[in-house]
Amino acid sequence: MALSRRQFLQISGATAAGWAMASVCPNWGLLRAAEQAGATARIVPTYCEMCFWKCGVLAKVIDGTVVKLEGNPVHPHCRGRLCGRGNGGIGLLYDPDRLKAPLIRTGERGDGKYREASWEEALAYVADKMQVIAAKYGPESLALFTHGSGTSHFYPLMRAFGTENVAMPSFAQCRGPRVAAYDLTTGIDIGSPERLDMPNSKVVVLLGSHLGENMHSSQVQDFTQAIDNGATIIVVDPRFSTAAGKADHWLPIRPGTDMALILAWIHLVLKNGWYDKDYVERYTTGFEDIRDSFDAYTPEWAAAETDLRPDVIRETGRIIARNAPAVALHPGRHVTWDGNDVQRERAIIILQALLGTWGRKGGIFLPSPAKLPPLPGGKAFPKPKRKPLNRGDFPFAGGEGVTNAVRASTLSGEPYPIKGWFVSGTNLLATLPNPEETRQAIRNLDLLVAVDVMPTDTVVHADVILPECTYLERHDAIAQLRGRELALAIRQPAVEPLYNTKPAWWIARSLANKLGLGDYFPWEHYAEKLEEDCLVWDVDFEELKQKGVIVFPGSAAPYITATNPPRFKTESGKLQLYSEELELEDFAPVPEYVQNPQPKNGEFRLIYGRSPVHTFSRTVNNPVLTELFAENEVWLNAGVAEEMGLKSGALVRLVNQDDVLSDPVRVKVTERIRTDCVYLVHGFGAKSKRLNRAFGRGVSDQDLITRYAVDPIAGTTGMRVNFVKIRKEA
Amino acid sequence: MPRYAMVIDERRCIGCMACIAACKAENEVPPGSFRTRVRETVEGKFPYLRMEIRSELCNHCDNPPCVYNCPTQASYKDEETGMVLLAKEKCVGCKACVAACPYDARYVNHEKGVVDKCTFCSHRVAKGETTACVTTCVGGSRVFGDLDDPKSLVSQLLALHPAETLLASAGTEPRVFYIRRSGKPK
Ligand code: SF4
Numbered sequence: 001m002a003l004s005r006r007q008f009l010q011i012s013g014a015t016a017a018g019w020a021m022a023s024v025c026p027n028w029g030l031l032r033a034a035e036q037a038g039a040t041a042r043i044v045p046t047y048c049e050m051c052f053w054k055c056g057v058l059a060k061v062i063d064g065t066v067v068k069l070e071g072n073p074v075h076p077h078c079r080g081r082l083c084g085r086g087n088g089g090i091g092l093l094y095d096p097d098r099l100k101a102p103l104i105r106t107g108e109r110g111d112g113k114y115r116e117a118s119w120e121e122a123l124a125y126v127a128d129k130m131q132v133i134a135a136k137y138g139p140e141s142l143a144l145f146t147h148g149s150g151t152s153h154f155y156p157l158m159r160a161f162g163t164e165n166v167a168m169p170s171f172a173q174c175r176g177p178r179v180a181a182y183d184l185t186t187g188i189d190i191g192s193p194e195r196l197d198m199p200n201s202k203v204v205v206l207l208g209s210h211l212g213e214n215m216h217s218s219q220v221q222d223f224t225q226a227i228d229n230g231a232t233i234i235v236v237d238p239r240f241s242t243a244a245g246k247a248d249h250w251l252p253i254r255p256g257t258d259m260a261l262i263l264a265w266i267h268l269v270l271k272n273g274w275y276d277k278d279y280v281e282r283y284t285t286g287f288e289d290i291r292d293s294f295d296a297y298t299p300e301w302a303a304a305e306t307d308l309r310p311d312v313i314r315e316t317g318r319i320i321a322r323n324a325p326a327v328a329l330h331p332g333r334h335v336t337w338d339g340n341d342v343q344r345e346r347a348i349i350i351l352q353a354l355l356g357t358w359g360r361k362g363g364i365f366l367p368s369p370a371k372l373p374p375l376p377g378g379k380a381f382p383k384p385k386r387k388p389l390n391r392g393d394f395p396f397a398g399g400e401g402v403t404n405a406v407r408a409s410t411l412s413g414e415p416y417p418i419k420g421w422f423v424s425g426t427n428l429l430a431t432l433p434n435p436e437e438t439r440q441a442i443r444n445l446d447l448l449v450a451v452d453v454m455p456t457d458t459v460v461h462a463d464v465i466l467p468e469c470t471y472l473e474r475h476d477a478i479a480q481l482r483g484r485e486l487a488l489a490i491r492q493p494a495v496e497p498l499y500n501t502k503p504a505w506w507i508a509r510s511l512a513n514k515l516g517l518g519d520y521f522p523w524e525h526y527a528e529k530l531e532e533d534c535l536v537w538d539v540d541f542e543e544l545k546q547k548g549v550i551v552f553p554g555s556a557a558p559y560i561t562a563t564n565p566p567r568f569k570t571e572s573g574k575l576q577l578y579s580e581e582l583e584l585e586d587f588a589p590v591p592e593y594v595q596n597p598q599p600k601n602g603e604f605r606l607i608y609g610r611s612p613v614h615t616f617s618r619t620v621n622n623p624v625l626t627e628l629f630a631e632n633e634v635w636l637n638a639g640v641a642e643e644m645g646l647k648s649g650a651l652v653r654l655v656n657q658d659d660v661l662s663d664p665v666r667v668k669v670t671e672r673i674r675t676d677c678v679y680l681v682h683g684f685g686a687k688s689k690r691l692n693r694a695f696g697r698g699v700s701d702q703d704l705i706t707r708y709a710v711d712p713i714a715g716t717t718g719m720r721v722n723f724v725k726i727r728k729e730a
Numbered sequence: 731m732p733r734y735a736m737v738i739d740e741r742r743c744i745g746c747m748a749c750i751a752a753c754k755a756e757n758e759v760p761p762g763s764f765r766t767r768v769r770e771t772v773e774g775k776f777p778y779l780r781m782e783i784r785s786e787l788c789n790h791c792d793n794p795p796c797v798y799n800c801p802t803q804a805s806y807k808d809e810e811t812g813m814v815l816l817a818k819e820k821c822v823g824c825k826a827c828v829a830a831c832p833y834d835a836r837y838v839n840h841e842k843g844v845v846d847k848c849t850f851c852s853h854r855v856a857k858g859e860t861t862a863c864v865t866t867c868v869g870g871s872r873v874f875g876d877l878d879d880p881k882s883l884v885s886q887l888l889a890l891h892p893a894e895t896l897l898a899s900a901g902t903e904p905r906v907f908y909i910r911r912s913g914k915p916k
Contacts, residue, residue: 087751212744224742224869245781612746671776
């Protein structure tokens with residue numbers, strides 16, 4: 001097993017990435033020496049924002065420099081264990097390419113020409129433009145796109161200004177179908193972290209969820225605990241993911257047909273009487289109305305759709321049913337696949353219900369019932385004159401808004417024009433499908449403001465760039481964690497902001513002051529507000545600052561008991577197998593199969609996913625993380641590659657059904673994927689030249705996602721509907 | 731006296747590379763060098779595949795060729811802890827140990843002109859803490875502890891499951907053990 005040094009590097013996923021960090025980073029060697037000589041390290045507890053799981057972090061600070069990040073052992077989302085990205089937070093903090101000062105555009109949008117400005121000038125510019133738009137078109141013509149902790153600062157600013165047009169890609173480009181489906185069926189979200197009781201499960205079923213590569217600390221911990229416990233792992237994925245590598249049953253399904261498999265499993269459960277009759281009777285409605293709806297979905301029928309063997313469908317269905325309710329049937333997280341996504345999620349929830357897993361050990365545990373006293377509302381927001389357009393015409397769009405609806409209105413001017421975008425913490429060009437539409441919408445704007453840490457592709461289109469400091473340099477809202485137990489966690493700065501950057505709360509408040517809306521931010525420093533919140537909750541602020549997290553003991557009630565029934569927040573108070581709400585809006589009240597188009601000869605369905613050391617496009621320039629995974633490759637089935645005469649490492653371009661041609665990308669020849677699809681890790685192929693490490697590395701899957709299937713129920717965008725051909729590079 | 735060892739439970743390794751990132755920050759490992767790595771191998775043909783993922787590091791061998799081949803005695807086996815360590819002030823950067831190590835566990839720190847490698851985070855262990863990689867290991871695959879303490883997790887795991895070492899035939903007697911499958915009937 002002799003490994004050459006070259007392999008050592010390759011195994012770690014590293015390529016010869018340019019490493020500019022050594023020269024700009026603080027000299028840790030000197031700091032450690034100082035520590036050994038007696039300089040004391042300070043430990044600052046806070047919570048992570050390398051992704052949105054919000055793990056508790058203990059930042060070790062020596063002499064004003066963060067030298068190490070470790071997990072907070074008492075924080076329920078990490079239990080002391082940070083993932084690679086969490087460890088790599090230092091790489092964000094000390095990334096030399098960070099935004100360092102407010103910038104005002106001097107060239108054309110997207111050409112990257114800016115001049116530095118003072119905060120005073122930049123904020124005055126933004127406030128002035130906002131007021132001009134409000135005077136001309138009304139305040140509703142300003143929209144906010146946001147993701148992450150910036151939301152709690154910019155949302156009130158927008159509402160105070162008079163617009164409700166807020167949208168977060170976490171809905172329409174990610175979890176939205178799941179949110180809508182749970183809302184319709186149980187009235188209670190499954191939460192983030194998803195409340196799956198995997199450490200107690202006898203069976204774990206993943207449908208396209210690539211846990212491990214999709215890294216969320218406590219969830220992956222629970223998954224490996226389930227493996228260790230000897231739970232039967234069933235993974236449905238066209239790709240032999242890391243999770244599939246751990247599975248007892250890997251079902252390499254034909255992409256776009258997962259619904260058929262779920263319907264067949266429901267068919268088996270109903271037909272064989274494997275459902276939990278007592279549970280169904282007590283806690284659900286509509287059973288009689290759905291029981292015959294799955295008759296046609298036999299394993300043989302599903303086999304033809306899914307390219308799985310009927311006996312495998314039967315056998316896995318039997319395993320799932322036999323072990324109920326201790327079955328963790330994961331509803332997935334990024335579930336915007338093909339436009340029929342709400343219904344697919346509904347089907348999963350119906351199966352969860354028939355097996356009686358909601359509120360049962362090893363299934364889905366119940367959220368902590370503990371309540372915090374409500375925070376005083378503050379000054380009431382003005383009522384906008386025009387109806388918000390951020391949910392489009394989608395009857396079951398969620399409160400996070402539909403980004404693509406706002407984009408569509410920006411393009412069409414209907415029902416009224418959107419003339420200003422305020423973008424906080426989201427790289428829309430790498431997030432929304434069909435980036436060309438996003439670019440066109442941007443052309444229609446009178447104002448584009450970006451608040452961010454890094455000069456992403458979207459940021460370098462902005463008229464004004466407001467540089468936010470990193471999560472390690474700022475306060476944000478106290479995180480209310482509602483898992484098994486209720487817990488509160490604080491974000492507080494480990495070090496002072498570097499360069500001329502500011503926390504989002506400061507930016508929002510200063511803008512509010514400029515707009516005469518200072519009353520909505522009735523404090524000087526955000527820490528005052530956090531302290532007041534703690535007073536209301538009767539929580540010791542000093543203790544929270546010191547420990548980073550406070551868990552409320554005795555606040556868990558995870559399983560159904562005689563005194564702890566499930567409290568479904570639906571009209572009937574029960575879990576609604578049959579959806580009258582959907583029926584009223586002319587949608588199928590019971591999930592039905594809709595066949596998706598399949599690629600033709602020479603085409604491959606483009607599927608995409610994640611690397612455990614990256615969060616979308618947010619981390620692709622991080623010096624610590626690029627050393628572990630510098631760029632994506634296109635995964636191609638080994639047999640197909642041989643036919644095409646392609647070897648691993650060969651450069652190819654992908655061209656999609658609309659003739660969009662990708663930049664060159666290297667091929668990864670592998671047995672780990674079906675012959676009818678190719679796979680890319682999402683988030684690469686940055687075009688912003690200010691990202692020195694990420695620029696031009698790998699390819700953007702988003703650029704090839706020119707088609708998207710909008711789910712008419714919730715407005716979410718199915719993005720796994722694009723087909724590509726492979727073009728060899730000479 | 732403790733006999734420190736690491737057990738790596740491959741069943742729980744998810745290949746997330748958190749260990750690498752934590753190790754590099756903890757030990758100021760220079761760009762391009764690594765003290766630990768994640769190795770992923772896949773066997774078989776679609777759809778009959780088998781995957782093995784594990785992390786690898788210095789094996790802190792009980793019969794360490796690197797130590798025997800060090801002309802300046804910079805590389806040594808610590809008598810108290812059994813860790814294979816390096817007295818950097820004695821290291822002349824001749825790379826004899828690098829060549830001798832069958833696990834490719836060592837690298838040259840060019841800036842300092844010395845060889846370097848995993849120390850089992852001896853500086854943390856001395857303070858009663860565990861290693862950086864074990865602390866952060868999301869899958870709970872890496873476990874560190876004292877083989878002489880029957881209550882330690884490493885001892886318990888080795889009692890429960892069959893374990894192997896890497897390149898056992900080389901006679902290096904590694905102190906890093908790999909669990910590939912459960913000892914318990916499933
Ligand atoms: S899962 Fe990783 S990146 Fe996400 S919050 Fe936790 S440590 Fe940070």
